[in-house]
Amino acid sequence: MNFRSQIDTRWREAQSLLCVGLDPDPNRLPMHLRQQPEAVLRFCVEIVDATADLACAFKPQIAYFHAARAEDQLEALIAHIHTRHPGVPVILDAKRGDIGATAEQYAREAFERYRADALTVNPYMGFDSIAPYLAYPDRGLIVLCRTSNPGGSDLQNLELANGRRLYEHVAELVAGPWNLHGQNALVVGATFPEELARVRQIVGDLPLLVPGIGAQGGDIDATLRAGATCAGGLMINSSRAILYASDGEDFAEAARRVASATRTAIQLSRQACA
């Protein structure tokens, strides 16, 4: 099953738009795990097992694994998700941005070594930085478009000579000529709902990965009004609020409570669809 079908299925069957982000910060792991071998893997596996039925996807952030020399634990984590929670897609958040032979190596890493279902990528180098991943026609490519950090406006919100904004141009490319296999998606932050609505207008029913709920202050109601579709349309990411709900031995149950409350809050905010 390709990435798009996986997400559509999760939206429908799990009734969830919640993407659980896996950002294992070594300084915030539960105290009883910190000194143990493979602490990162143990932590993430317990989080995954406690939240899988509530999630439309999991999104491990590769920077944490790279910094901790934990690439083997990331491989084991994704293998665990595929085995124990089949059908829940894994989005590898690596924001790769390179071309040609180098991008081919990044594609091998993401899709063969880690067996991710989708990868986040950066559009700055243009279509050449997308093309090598299209050799894996069933995998998702989630392209940075409009991010919710203050500096996001330094480039993304620049007005072009044709009157459009740079992020609108990216949205058009990713949903149009770059979407050769129908597996593309976009990263669009939650803190500017009017821009999220503009992206939705441009891209039809393309899935949007939305960081910035919770810790980053985005508003669920406004996000859903701006970006949801009848089928779902959004993968609303929450990482820290779920992962670090408790630093005690009850961390997995605490994570489940927060994930469940977030998923429910999202469902209650969704508009009825005709």
Place this chain on the structure above:
Amino acid sequence: MNFRSQIDTRWREAQSLLCVGLDPDPNRLPMHLRQQPEAVLRFCVEIVDATADLACAFKPQIAYFHAARAEDQLEALIAHIHTRHPGVPVILDAKRGDIGATAEQYAREAFERYRADALTVNPYMGFDSIAPYLAYPDRGLIVLCRTSNPGGSDLQNLELANGRRLYEHVAELVAGPWNLHGQNALVVGATFPEELARVRQIVGDLPLLVPGIGAQGGDIDATLRAGATCAGGLMINSSRAILYASDGEDFAEAARRVASATRTAIQLSRQACA
């Protein structure tokens, strides 16, 4: 010694603008190494030892190491360069592009785990994707600006409402308000010399990392006229032409011959400086 001083010193003392790129493609390694353990490390160490006196810098491309599960070999390679060839800076080519806590992890990875002297980064997420690296004030940040691939124009060459091109805007930011420690540099391709000249005009004597010589077809003469300064100004990268000059047991000598010829060709093309 900080990155900028290292490069200035290499330009002067080694009389070289040649950056040797380390892109160890498993399918192109010398035949006698392919089945050996740590083949990637052995290959790169021999290349490094054969070319260090001819190089202003080394640039390992991390994608090859990630795809080959060879992160430990990359650590060992960079440690080898620091020990055996002190003063030759290592540019980790990872084109990282993320913000906040995630970028802090990428900085830990590049500067603590791998002990790189400089890192390539992507500007699409704005200053927030630069700021976390500034916690390491002696390390270089080499920001993507104008790349030489055909798709580079999809975003970088867009005309802005103020008449400037997007890559010119990036050059201004990186050389100006983002250059807090004077350690910034830019990636600018060799295939559009008039744009390289335009970037040089904007950024003063900022170092420019120039891919696209050799395999990618850039012209050395035009590149130097457009971008060199009296001190040097350019880190002209060559990877495949050097690495794969021979796939026999003489690969390191062959690499040295090509590196030496490239360095000499660059020196002969440099204009006399008043």
